[in-house]
Amino acid sequence: MEIITNIKQLxxxxxxxxxxxxxxxxxxxMGYLHEGHEALMKAARQENDIVILSIFxxxxxxxxxxxxxxxxxxxxxxRKVAEENEIDVIFFPxxxxxxxxxxxxxxxxxxxxxxxxxxxxxxxFDGVVTVLAKLFNMIHPTSxxxxxxxxxxxxxxxxxxxxxxYPINLTTVPTVREKDGLAKxxxxxxxxxxxxxxxxxxxxxxxxxxxxxxxGEKNQAELVKKIRQFLxxxxxGNIDYIELLSYPExxxxxxxxxxxxxxxxxxYQKARLIDxxxxxxxxxxxxx
Amino acid sequence: MEIITNIKQLxxxxxxxxxxxxxxxxxxxMGYLHEGHEALMKAARQENDIVILSIFxxxxxxxxxxxxxxxxxxxxxxRKVAEENEIDVIFFPxxxxxxxxxxxxxxxxxxxxxxxxxxxxxxxFDGVVTVLAKLFNMIHPTSxxxxxxxxxxxxxxxxxxxxxxYPINLTTVPTVREKDGLAKxxxxxxxxxxxxxxxxxxxxxxxxxxxxxxxGEKNQAELVKKIRQFLxxxxxGNIDYIELLSYPExxxxxxxxxxxxxxxxxxYQKARLIDxxxxxxxxxxxxx
Numbered sequence: 212m213e214i215i216t217n218i219k220q221l222x223x224x225x226x227x228x229x230x231x232x233x234x235x236x237x238x239x240x241m242g243y244l245h246e247g248h249e250a251l252m253k254a255a256r257q258e259n260d261i262v263i264l265s266i267f268x269x270x271x272x273x274x275x276x277x278x279x280x281x282x283x284x285x286x287x288x289x290r291k292v293a294e295e296n297e298i299d300v301i302f303f304p305x306x307x308x309x310x311x312x313x314x315x316x317x318x319x320x321x322x323x324x325x326x327x328x329x330x331x332x333x334x335x336f337d338g339v340v341t342v343l344a345k346l347f348n349m350i351h352p353t354s355x356x357x358x359x360x361x362x363x364x365x366x367x368x369x370x371x372x373x374x375x376x377y378p379i380n381l382t383t384v385p386t387v388r389e390k391d392g393l394a395k396x397x398x399x400x401x402x403x404x405x406x407x408x409x410x411x412x413x414x415x416x417x418x419x420x421x422x423x424x425x426x427g428e429k430n431q432a433e434l435v436k437k438i439r440q441f442l443x444x445x446x447x448g449n450i451d452y453i454e455l456l457s458y459p460e461x462x463x464x465x466x467x468x469x470x471x472x473x474x475x476x477x478x479y480q481k482a483r484l485i486d487x488x489x490x491x492x493x494x495x496x497x498x499x
Numbered sequence: 500m501e502i503i504t505n506i507k508q509l510x511x512x513x514x515x516x517x518x519x520x521x522x523x524x525x526x527x528x529m530g531y532l533h534e535g536h537e538a539l540m541k542a543a544r545q546e547n548d549i550v551i552l553s554i555f556x557x558x559x560x561x562x563x564x565x566x567x568x569x570x571x572x573x574x575x576x577x578r579k580v581a582e583e584n585e586i587d588v589i590f591f592p593x594x595x596x597x598x599x600x601x602x603x604x605x606x607x608x609x610x611x612x613x614x615x616x617x618x619x620x621x622x623x624f625d626g627v628v629t630v631l632a633k634l635f636n637m638i639h640p641t642s643x644x645x646x647x648x649x650x651x652x653x654x655x656x657x658x659x660x661x662x663x664x665y666p667i668n669l670t671t672v673p674t675v676r677e678k679d680g681l682a683k684x685x686x687x688x689x690x691x692x693x694x695x696x697x698x699x700x701x702x703x704x705x706x707x708x709x710x711x712x713x714x715g716e717k718n719q720a721e722l723v724k725k726i727r728q729f730l731x732x733x734x735x736g737n738i739d740y741i742e743l744l745s746y747p748e749x750x751x752x753x754x755x756x757x758x759x760x761x762x763x764x765x766x767y768q769k770a771r772l773i774d775x776x777x778x779x780x781x782x783x784x785x786x787x
Contacts, residue, residue: 222666230520315610315658316628322603340604344632348664351639370603376636378510 272338560626
C-alpha cells in the first residue's frame with residue numbers, strides 16, 4: 212500500500228494504470244474509517260484491479276457553524292484499516308494542495324439539493340460535488356463507491372456523473388449498523404452517553420414509519436407527524452428534519468404511491484446524525 | 500477520418516487510445532471552420548498522435564437575444580477542412596445528446612468573467628466551461644487548443660483546468676487574420692458590405708492604442724478614450740466595449756505598468772466581432 216499526498220503523482224499513477232488496462236475502484240472518504248467504509252472498500256476490492264481510497268476532510272462541504280474542527284481524525288487507525296482491506300493507494304492531500312487559491316469557478320447543485328440535508332446545510336452539496344469533480348479528474352476511476360446512509364449524496368453524485376458525462380459507475384452499498392441499529396458514522400464518537408442511548412431510535416422511528424405504510428398508511432403528512440411524535444420522546448436530540456420524498460428524484464409527494472425515501476436528521480450537542488430507509492408503496496424495503 | 504455523433508462511442512474510442520499510450524489533441528469548435536481553426540488543427544496535428552475536432556454550436560453559451568439561430572453552419576465544408584488537416588475524429592453531437600434534460604448542477608465562472616465579453620454576455624462563459632467540462636470528460640485530451648482571439652476564453656479555460664485538476668495542457672495559438680487585418684471569425688459572413696469595410700479598423704484601433712503606449716502613454720483611461728474616438732468614426736458598428744486589463748489576470752488597472760490586454764467588441768447588425776492585442780508596459784506585443 213502506498214500513501215500519496217501529491218496530486219501530480221496520483222495523476223501519473225492513475226494514468227499508468229489506465230494504460231495497463233486496469234480498472235480503478237475509488238472510495239472517497241473523510242477518514243476516521245469504520246465498518247461502513249470497510250463495506251465500501253470490500254466492494255471496491257472485489258470489483259477492481261486497483262483500489263484508491265481518499266482521505267480528505269473537505270472544508271468546502273462544511274458550513275461556518277459546522278463541525279469542521281471537531282471532525283474526528285485518526286491517521287494511524289485509517290492506515291491500518293486500509294491495509295487490512297488491501298487498498299492499493301491512500302490519497303491523503305493537504306487542504307492547501309486541494310485549494311491553493313480561491314476558486315475562479317463554482318460548481319453548484321440546483322436540483323435535489325434543497326431538501327433533506329441540503330435544507331439545513333446550504334452549500335454542503337456544492338462542496339461535495341466540487342471536491343468529487345476534482346478527485347475524479349485526478350483518479351479517473353472506473354467505479355466510485357458510496358454508502359446508502361448518504362442517500363441524498365448518492366442522488367447528487369448521480370447528477371454530477373450524468374450532467375458532466377463522467378465515464379464512471381456509481382455503486383451504492385447498504386448502510387452498516389451497530390447491533391442496536393444505529394448507522395455507523397464517524398460522528399458517533401462525538402455523542403454523549405445519554406445521546407448514544409437515544410440515537411438508535413432514529414432508525415427505529417424510520418422503520419416504524421415504514422411499517423405504518425406496510426399497514427396501509429398512504430398520507431405523507433400523517434406519516435411524518437407520527438414519526439416525529441415517536442422520535443421526539445426518545446432520541447435525546449433535536450430533530451432537524453423528518454422527510455418523505457420520491458426516490459431517487461427527491462421530489463415532495465402527498466400520497467405514497469411509488470418508491471420513496473424516508474429520512475431523518477437529528478442534532479446532538481456535538482454531532483448531527485442522519486439515517487434513512489427506502490421502500491415502495493407497500494412499505495417493502497427496496498434499497499440498502 | 501471518422502465522424503462520431505454518439506457520446507458513449509467517443510468515450511470508448513478515447514479510452515482505447517489512452518490505453519495504447521497515445522496522446523490526444525483536442526480542438527473544440529462551433530464549426531464553420533476557417534483558417535483560424537485550421538491553425539489550431541495544424542498545431543494539434545503536429546503535437547499529438549490523435550486529433551479530435553468537436554463541432555457543436557453550444558446553446559448554453561448563447562444569450563436569449565444572441566445569434567444562436569443565425570450562427571453559420573456548413574457541415575460539408577467542415578468535413579472537407581477537417582479531412583485536409585488530417586483530423587482523426589470529428590465529434591458532431593446533437594443538442595439532445597449533450598443536454599438530454601435540464602442540468603441538476605451548474606458550473607459558473609465567478610472570477611475573470613465580469614469584464615470584456617462577460618459583461619455584455621452574462622452566462623456566456625458559464626456555458627463555455629460547462630460544455631468544455633463535458634467534452635473533457637468524454638475525450639480525456641492530452642492537450643486542448645484555443646486561438647488568442649478569444650483571450651478571455653483562454654483565461655477562463657485556464658481556470659477550469661486548474662480549479663478542477665484536469666490533467667490537460669492548454670495551448671494557445673495566434674489569431675489568424677484576413678489580409679486587411681480583420682481577425683478570422685465564423686461570424687464575418689454575417690457582415691453587410693459596408694460593415695465588412697469598417698471591420699478591419701477594430702484591429703487598427705487596437706494597434707493604434709498599442710503604439711500610443713509605445714510612444715509613452717501610460718494612462719489607461721486616456722488610452723481607451725483615444726481608441727474609442729479612433730474607432731467610432733470608422734468601424735460602421737456600435738462599440739460594445741474597449742477595455743484595457745492586466746493579462747492574464749483580467750484585473751482593471753489605472754497605469755500601464757505590466758503585461759496588458761487591450762480588447763474591443765463591436766456590434767454590427769447581424770454579428771458581434773471581437774479582437775485584442777496583448778503587450779507589455781513598453782507597448783511591445785507579447786502574445787498572439
